[in-house]
Amino acid sequence: xxxxxxxxxxxELADNDEDFVAALAAAFLEEVPVDAERLKIAVAxxxxxxxxxxxxxxxxxxxxxxxxxxxxxITVQDWGKLEKAGEDCSKELQxxxxxxxxxxxxxxxxxxx
Numbered sequence: 001x002x003x004x005x006x007x008x009x010x011x012e013l014a015d016n017d018e019d020f021v022a023a024l025a026a027a028f029l030e031e032v033p034v035d036a037e038r039l040k041i042a043v044a045x046x047x048x049x050x051x052x053x054x055x056x057x058x059x060x061x062x063x064x065x066x067x068x069x070x071x072x073x074i075t076v077q078d079w080g081k082l083e084k085a086g087e088d089c090s091k092e093l094q095x096x097x098x099x100x101x102x103x104x105x106x107x108x109x110x111x112x113x
Contacts, residue, residue: 002110004102006066013064024064025111029104032061036100043076043093051080062096069099 007021014020035058042050055077063070072092079089107113 002106004067004099004106009064009066022111025107026113028061028065029107029113032058032100033104036097039076040093040097042080043089046085048080048083048085052077053080055080058096062099065103067099067103069096072096 010021010024014024035054039051039054039058041047042054055073059070059073059077062073069092072095075092076089076096078084079087
């Protein structure tokens with residue numbers, strides 16, 4: 001449990017209400033993988049607007065669950081926000097996508113979802 005993410009801040013936010021922690025975990029599964037896929041497509045298509053929007057939306061959850069890739073996500077977000085067409089953010093994007101995949105699988109197992 002909690003190899004690729006941490007629940008300390010989630011539990012703090014939930015005031016140790018385990019039902020609320022489980023609800024937040026379920027919300028992670030509903031939203032973050034969809035946003036990650038949107039982010040992946042947007043970067044591939046050099047769609048700066050949707051890259052920024054998807055990354056910006058993911059930031060609070062990535063931070064809350066402490067995936068360890070917040071700075072990488074910010075790099076991808078800034079690539080979109082500042083329209084850095086000449087720069088490559090694929091390394092950071094891959095780190096974010098891998099983290100999301102790992103945490104998604106782990107949360108499903110940890111919370112029986």
